[in-house]
Amino acid sequence: MSLRNTLGKSLGGAGQVVLGLAILAALLAGLHLAAPVPTALTPAGTPPQQNTYQDKLADYGVCRGINPDCYNDWDLPRDDDGVVRVLVLTATGSSRHAHLGPLLPPGMNPPLTSAHVAQNAVVRWGQEHGFEVNWTEDVRQLDAPAKLAPYDAVVFLSNSRTMLDDASQTALLQYVRSGGGFVAIHNTLGAMYHWPWFQGLLGGANFYDHGPHRDGQVVTVDRRDASTRDLPRRWDFRDEWYHLEPFPTGVRFLAEVDTATIGDHTGFNGHPGHAGDHPVSWCQYYDGGRAWVTTLGHDPAAWTEDSALAGAESFETHVVGGILSAAGARPFCR
Numbered sequence: 001m002s003l004r005n006t007l008g009k010s011l012g013g014a015g016q017v018v019l020g021l022a023i024l025a026a027l028l029a030g031l032h033l034a035a036p037v038p039t040a041l042t043p044a045g046t047p048p049q050q051n052t053y054q055d056k057l058a059d060y061g062v063c064r065g066i067n068p069d070c071y072n073d074w075d076l077p078r079d080d081d082g083v084v085r086v087l088v089l090t091a092t093g094s095s096r097h098a099h100l101g102p103l104l105p106p107g108m109n110p111p112l113t114s115a116h117v118a119q120n121a122v123v124r125w126g127q128e129h130g131f132e133v134n135w136t137e138d139v140r141q142l143d144a145p146a147k148l149a150p151y152d153a154v155v156f157l158s159n160s161r162t163m164l165d166d167a168s169q170t171a172l173l174q175y176v177r178s179g180g181g182f183v184a185i186h187n188t189l190g191a192m193y194h195w196p197w198f199q200g201l202l203g204g205a206n207f208y209d210h211g212p213h214r215d216g217q218v219v220t221v222d223r224r225d226a227s228t229r230d231l232p233r234r235w236d237f238r239d240e241w242y243h244l245e246p247f248p249t250g251v252r253f254l255a256e257v258d259t260a261t262i263g264d265h266t267g268f269n270g271h272p273g274h275a276g277d278h279p280v281s282w283c284q285y286y287d288g289g290r291a292w293v294t295t296l297g298h299d300p301a302a303w304t305e306d307s308a309l310a311g312a313e314s315f316e317t318h319v320v321g322g323i324l325s326a327a328g329a330r331p332f333c334r
């Protein structure tokens with residue numbers, strides 16, 4: 001005798017009705033009949049994506065993509081005086097990139113040494129390009145939405161693994177939903193793996209592995225964007241060329257590495273690489289905010305003033321454009 005028949009006899013007529021309604025509700029829930037949110041996961045002109053991870057949560061339950069309707073233009077303190085303010089977070093959970101230098105003490109704007117080449121670079125770029133920069137590795141500086149509200153963009157720079165606590169996660173989520181700008185650089189793709197919303201903020205992507213640190217050639221695939229319009233069509237650079245799993249979806253690709261210039265595509269942990277379609281930078285609207293992401297920036301020489309590294313000037317132009325566009329000071333994700 002089936003479980004349903006057994007339960008029906010024990011429950012009687014009314015019980016069978018209740019049981020039937022419960023089963024119907026469960027079936028409907030399994031069909032995902034909730035009203036869809038507006039998304040833009042297959043934008044026109046997006047190159048075909050290879051090795052795409054079939055993520056069943058690709059929309060992450062939020063409005064995301066290249067449609068500006070996914071942006072919340074709310075009147076917050078950052079709109080009051082016309083000054084572009086940026087907060088740089090370099091908190092790390094386990095591994096730490098050399099360009100971040102030694103751990104910084106708690107608080108806002110702790111002293112930087114010459115070893116903190118990445119933080120020094122963003123501060124210097126702000127002075128040269130007209131935006132104010134604060135920096136920290138203390139997530140208590142992000143533990144309330146009001147602490148982030150005055151910033152036009154929050155830059156997550158080479159973070160790793162789990163570095164945010166519950167309060168800072170909530171503040172970041174509310175900041176983005178209020179129309180905030182978010183920039184992720186290099187190893188931030190390897191942070192907060194356990195938080196699906198954050199993976200979506202990164203474009204539905206995460207760092208998986210990479211091959212040797214080596215030379216390659218970056219191709220500017222979209223030259224309309226504020227972060228790419230002043231770049232050459234092709235530029236030499238040296239990086240780790242991250243392999244991504246999942247592969248980014250629903251985003252506007254801005255730059256990619258020409259995989260013919262980097263040799264063997266296989267990563268240290270066995271990823272086959274993204275032969276012929278290997279993005280390194282992209283942008284999207286996400287859950288009310290703006291998100292600009294690049295995997296570039298491993299080499300400390302990319303951040304060093306007057307660097308002799310090929311492509312360092314283009315890298316600076318690219319990142320500064322991404323910061324200013326995410327902050328709303330330049331057109332975003334064109």
